[in-house]
Amino acid sequence: MQQYVLPVLLAAFLIGLWQLWTVAAQVPSYLVPSPVDIAKTLVADFGLLMGALWVTVKITVLAFLSAAVLGVLIAFAFVQSRWIEAAFFPYAVLLQVTPIVAIAPLIIVWVKDPTASLVVCATLVALFPIISNTTVGLRSVHPGLAAYFQLQRASRWQVLLRLRIPSALPYFFAGLRISGGLALIGAVVAEFVAGTGGTGTGLAYQILQSGYQLNIPRLFAALVLISLTGVAVFAALACLTRWALGGWHESELNR
Incomplete structure (x- = not known):
């Protein structure tokens, strides 16, 4: 309970200081809006912002699922052959260190469907x-376990299914927690680069338009929704990790 109460209390304290500062210093809302002004905007523009949030969440979820499936398949291939890992792992690193803003315009041009292009961009960010x-x-x-499986003449498939995958689960779920946040970041950055208007636009476009206006x-308000979405994604993946590992792995039993 303490790990939830303390962050909430700290957030309430900081928001209170923010409100007091904007009121006492009479800071104009076009420079730094107060928390009350942001809350009023969330209520007044609820339909617009929720529609944009749904678009961003949809891209984030699709990118996250795509990254999870592709990442696991690529990892399986790397483990089965050192030659494959030696040949392709540098390219995975190359994708990680290449700024998505540099290649997103090309992806948006090559992939005609706007949603699919944004999903591809976010997937590349979340994959590594x-x-x-x-x-x-x-x-x-x-x-010792590897030697025992070898002694029992276990097949490569049995070693993978009964030994390697259970051993890899804590690492896999740690990667998921990182990838979930990166998928959201990738979705927002891709939306910024695309900069397309009209219906079906995400929160990044609302941030751009609000800045222009x-x-x-x-x-x-859009930034708050993005932040809350990131927290919700991490919390959901943390719950999934506890559900999958809580009954048997030391990383969750010793919490």
């Missing part, structure tokens, strides 16, 4: 942690 963590996990088997309360 799952590849890296899952690969490390699949290789982090106890030497000096509607700073709406800009802050």
